[in-house]
Amino acid sequence: MTDVDSNLDPGETAKAPEGLVFRNVIVHANGTSLLNSVCGAALPGHLLAVMGPSGSGKTSLLNTLSGRLSIDSGEVTLNGIPVDRRIKRKICYVLQNDIFFSNLTLKETLSFTAILRLPEEMPQEDKLDKMMTLAKELGLQRCMDTTMGDTFCPGLSGGEKKRANIACELITDPDVILLDEPTSGLDYGTAFSLIQTLKTYTEHHQKTVVTTIHQPSSQIFFQFDTLLLMCAGHSVYYGNTRDVVDYFASIELPMTSHYNPADFILEKLKSGPEIQEKIIKASYEKRKVLKNTDMLTHDNSLEEIHKDFSAVMGEERDLDQGKWKWREIPGKVLNKLKRKPKPSDTVEEDTGSIHMSLLDLENTTFSRRKWPTKFITQYKQLTLRTFRQSKIRIMNKFKLIETVFLTVLLSLIWFQLPRIEETLRDRMGVLFYISMHWGFTPLFDAVISFPMEKLVINKERAAGWYRLSAYYLAKITTEITLIIVQPIFFLTIVYWSVGLSGPGPFFATMGTIFVHSFVGQTMGLFLGILCMDMRRGISIATVVIMFIMLLGGFYTRNMPVWISWIKYFSFLHYTFHALLYLEFSGGSPIQCAAETGTTSSNFPSCFEGNNTRIPAQDLLQFYRIDLSYWGYFMPLFVFISLFLLLGYVQLRFFQKSK
Template sequence: MYTSAVEHKERQKTAHKYQTSSREMELLFHNINVTINKKHILHDISGMAKPGKLLAVMGPSGSGKTTLLSAIAGRVPRDKGDVLLDGQSLSKPLKRKICYVLQSDIFFANLTLKETLVYTALLRLPDSMPHKEKMARVDEIVNSLDIKKCLNTLIGSISQRGLSGGEKKRANIACELLTNPKIMLLDEPTSGLDSCTAFSLMKNMKDYSAVHNKTVVTTIHQPSSQIFHMFDSLLLLCEGHMAYFGDAGKMVDFFSSMGLHCTPLYNPADFMMEKMKDSDEVQNLIINSASALRQSDQWPNKLKALDLKILANNKGLTNRNDKGDIDETEDARPCNFGFGMNSEDKEKGPYPLVHQASEISICISKEMASKYLQQKYDDRWPTSWWTQYHVLTRRNFTQSKAKIWSKINLIHSVVIAIIAGLLWFQLPRTEETIADRKAVIFFIYVYWSFIPLSYSVSSFPEERTVIDKERSSGAYRLSAYYLAKMTSELPLTLLLPSGFVLIVFWMAGLNGFWAYIGFWATVMLTSLFAQAAGFVIGVAVMDVKLCISVSKIFILTSMLAGGFLTTNTPFWLDWIKYLSFIYYSYHIGVILEFTEAPPFR
């Protein structure tokens, strides 16, 4: 990626061309209500965020900050309320204009940061975009977030050293910024970071928002004074109710108007948090004052227009249509509200209520809006099924290679193969060794049923959080992931058993070359079947501990009914052997060993 200064400069120009072609987008959310498990989480929350500005959502723990972000992103169903992007109701095509950076940093631990970013770019940037531009986009984001120095570092996990906490946060944000989103939603980006790293991260986001004219909304629990003064707008939540919305710099004055004064030089964020955790009387005072704020001149005109729309609906006025050519329905949505106006019009101050009412009366039906959006925006998936399958196969091969082909697994397989070869070393062809030959055959099939099954059974549950995160962003189809997962691990699954069979078969002195070929083929099929069974169990159960228990029952039952350990089963249980895949493998192995073989002495 970083081969020369000239190439890097060309990529920057290409990325700049791609960046500047995008249009700014304003976010407006109105009367958001959310109920989860019969608990009312959010109550009539309204606000707006402008391009190039940073809106902070603050409040005590459990106040509904994350739920609000999820509702805005369309990941949590709303009981009622509207989310508008440039005056258009949130739809599936518009959801792709929003990036949602989760609080937890969810990645594949065995990939480097560079690999993570490149694969994300190949999956989430459209096929119509040249590969050179995609790599230029990666370069641009890497430089913007100052993470170039750790590109070749593994992401890492709890048990594997990798990126630091701050670097993972930047990596998390970088993956979402690759798609050049219009709206950025950040959920607690500073959690778990020290004050210096948190300030540096928020400064990066503030600068990125200003330079690229992006709309940024972030939840944050209790920022330092330095971070607080970066915010342009502020939305306070208290017990799921709005406690304040407006300029961040006017929040202290708002509290002072209620008789709640902030000590000079005291952190406004700490002051606000203390008051919202105060007595019920103080909390009710703040919430009631915020309700009164919605009726004042300080309330944004576009939110006033939506309030007026609801008021008109309640009075039964919205069904009036003088021309009779556009009907107001429940599926209708308000248009523009000034989003299409130029900057000069916006600076003229509050719009007359009569003008607002005339705007509200112009609506578009859901069907018309959907048709328009499908033409204006991209398809649901940014890339074709084949591109998704190809990229996911490469990524999963890289991710799984470190796990399956690790030094420990390689040494383990070689050591066990040598031990087995020594225990059954060059068995003489006598009748006394028939049982031993059956034993080594059975052992090989059982061993290469256990190993692939144990690797694959926990594969899907372990990757579920990453897949859920990427799928919720519309990155790829589930069918492409499943097929890529199975096919990418084929060479990984077959290499170790091939070496194992090569060592044990000839050390034990089993039947000749053609028997070896057939034996190798059946061991490969057995390994693939065990791997597939593990995948099925993992998908069906999706709980690591339960997966392990179910897989143990499955493999032990298959082993017991395999035809070697038990030969005289009760007649009423004789059918169980036909459910054991080891039964078929073992009997094929026995046939290969004793058919067309030298006679026994």
Template sequence: MEMRRQVDGINGGASAAVYPHKADKLEINTALPIDEDEKDDDDSCGWNRIVQIEPTMSIHLKFQDVRYTVAAAARGAEKCILQGVRGSVCPGEVLALMGPSGGGKTTLLNLLSGRAKINQGTITYNDNPYNKSLKQRIGFVLQDDIVFPHLTVKETLTYAALLRLPKTLSTEQKKERALSVICELGLERCQNTIIGGALIRGISGGERKRVCIGNEILLNPSLLFLDEPTSGLDSTTALRIVQMLHNIAKAGKTVVTTIHQPSSRLFITFDKLILLGNGCSLYSGKASEAMLYFSSIGCSPLIAMNPAEFLIDLANGNIKDKSFPSDIDTKSVPGNQHSEPSPSDVHEYLVGAYESRSEDMENWRLLNPIVIEENVEQVGATWCEQFSVLLRRGFKERRHEYFSSLRITQVIITALIAGLLWWPSDNVQSPNKVADQAGLLFFISVFWAYFPLFTAIFTFPQERAMLVKERSVNMYKLSAYLVARSISDIPLDLFLPVIFLTIVYFMVRLKMTVPAFSLTLLTVFLSIIAAQGLGLAIGAAFMDAKKATTFASIVTMTNMLCGGFFIQEVRASTGWLRYISINYNTHRLLLNIQYSCSEPISRSVVCDSSFIKNQKLGSGQTEVGYLLAMIISYRILAYLLLRGINYKCTTF
């Protein structure tokens, strides 16, 4: 059977059909190619091109007697999170996992999606166990909206498409696929609006959630898992999200979502429902039949009540304003016929009732096994393509921070203050002025070592959630990410020191030659890149902003004290610290540039000063070598530390 999916967009009502044969190709008709600089193309959802991506394989998900335990606080003890949960969901259906907080919804979702391994029980996909090839057919939308706030909707989905879609597609086709997803999710009007965040105004919460869903459906997954996609949204927006999930399911996909306490309008839209309480199944079946089931076991509301609210109350053991069987009345307090049953009594009764009737509620259909081939693998972008996309994405995301008026003002004011403090006297070449100018050079080496360092240490702690999310689906190689991250920072980090040095250099009237100014600028650049690598390594080591800042302050003080300005003679046991000090090597290079004694006529007075003689300045090649070694070694260290992160973790 071969049928073609037609995408009309959410607002216009998507019409779709199931196409189960794995050899078919999914054809998405898309409009004009995306131009990243195009600003007004909200109406570009006409279809005149065809993009072929991995077809949807209809997958029937079944799970039975699923149990999951974790180590408890007490030594040797275990805490049971899930206890014998069962259920099933077919292609074209939306299954809702509902229950109170701590009921095991997210844990079950992680087990079903393969992000965690079960301790006991069976989970099958078309009657086959989980295998690695399924990873490419599964989409997982996290509860938290992890997106870059400064990128637009189109940029976010386009970069994801360029990284994740198979390399058999051209760049133009990948961009067209991103546009088709934008149209499918009804994001045309906001596609050129930045995502925004807590402090940045952007798109709405519902639109942000749709962008996160769009990131996952780019690959046309067969199974789509969502962790509380309606959390924090109003009832109307939540309803639109769930309606969108139904449209996705109608295209042949299997959708499983967790939900806490939906509105009554939202509740009746789900095809199937699993109610969890304390890790146990209290109901599993059609959502429309849930109230009838609980009424049949003697539990029903005495007042008008949202069905979801009623079910959550039962899962919590709260039976106020509800009728319940008389045979659990007397279990709490022996001898008291009118005592209200405890939550544990209610839970025990509901679990028992479910176990006795579970076979009647759940119809376990056996499908003819459809083998999911182990060698099916979707290969995304090449390393060079990953690097190129990540480089552009990184520059666009962080340019707002680096070029902010606050940072520019900070640097300019600092430069003006330094220029005024070191304003030259009539006799600049006096030996008495050498130490003063050396102090300025030391200040430059300190400022432009630790200004970028304390910016870089926040990189990985702040991007950890995004890094784990994208690496968990193999969106790109870690080496491509780190190289692109480092290189995209270089032009951003070098913009401000040019302004700073231009102001200070000519105000103080340092060595007024083009080679001297150029070499000073180059030395500061080397210092910045080395400090940036050190900051990345510290951030990768701790992955916590507070801990990284504390450790960085210790490193800063150590480097400063070993910089060769405060103390000239050090013990042999601690002398090695100088050579790994960014300040020491940068300061010596700056002194060498300003007070080179290769010009004895013009600078003989300076060269004869005791301060310069004590420095024992050489050619500067050694200091350059040390800085280059630090630039490379710190980034290698950051890479090794990042490799140690568990990218399969499900919480951040």
């Protein structure tokens, strides 16, 4: 029997501790030591603040606790169970930056999150009820119809956005909530109110909350129950927040009066290598002294136990050498570590039933599934969201003005082109222009769309909200739907104003332009994914467009044979030739050029025979349109499949979501 076992009361069984416990965590990345033997614990109903100077390892610790950074040695457990892939889902991580789609309202953002992140089995009304209750609890009910906004368009305030960020994570009812500097960028009043809301929520729902914090005011500082101080990757203090000043005094670093304790601590931690070394050394000394005392067996106050925790957990080697193990802590001590009393007996209120139903679901299918919702739900929701977000980019009033302007301009420039040999060049020009415009506009739109969404998608993918395939498919369907509206208007007017072939070829031209725009869009998406940076994407897209345009068949009709194969890489070549095919093989015939002293027809059937009209076959032959319409149309589908596949592979395997 171990020393600790002998302290167990009859009938009391040793249990694993509740909450998030981390012991002797060592983490390296790229040859740098990020965390050195870091210890601490976050208990249900308590707010744990992680403080330290910039670069001390606060974010690294949160990344480790959330499972985004792997540990080299040590242990992280939740309710006694090592944090693995499954347990990771019970931990939510509120990132420092509030990353949202700016065009959506708060209500749309939260509804989308609730529907996607809550289990499929939960009725949609319950999901939305839960979302509304949470919004109310976080004080967001007044701004539900405000857009999220960004630097360019105003929307939610900094504090509201932060609350929204927290709400998106709390919606799944996680056991542990990790927050990276939730008060950064907020004024004192907003920061204080946010921490208070967080504290109430933590106590009310008995959540385990760990938050990093940078230079809090003394009022904010004392809202935290427990404090973990970091210095150069070491945990130099873990214990009750109120005791930290005494602790510093005990290591001969007394605080002068009228000082904010948080400022005092940070000042000390930043005041040079000597003091830092002293603080780090003292923390290890303290652990050594405390390890031999029987601190877990006497009737300590919770605060004392917190202090003892830090000492005990710092001595993994001793634990491993067999004195006693964490899971063998006597039940009577554990009871002290358990829940704080709830502030009221009616805390569950109307969330209770939803909370319960969620727990029931947790224990059934939900916990066994990789994704909270089915593919079809994800696809539907993502399509709706992408539609709302993208429609402002693709269908804004400037785009509409541009389309109307070009429609009028083209209609006037080429108005009712006579079907005569002299205007063949213009006829080709208008068809080339149409192909170019409706290929390159979606290409450019798509190039910038992925880099714009990158941050949101990476955040959501890292937290496992949905399948990448659902997002990718939703993105493509939405954008192509939005993109084809404008060519319908443009073509319907320009085609008849110019006087192109006729009704049959009109519909075929429309179909060809749709598919052509789709090629442009998929190519743009691929380039956007490849670059993931708007400026680089646009530069590369410009070069690619020049290449495609040059080889499209309008400028380069007599290339040297040895290089002429290069034109097959230009999707514009196929569309342009398909449109020429439709134009020349259908509609009323083209009149031969009038014979004058200086000019004559280029077509033998005109100048050798007595034809006054150019046979369609001669026109196709003259412009080297060797394939049928379908022969030019089908390669466009090959381009679409290729770009879709390459884009997906790039996103899936080469763009990390962390």
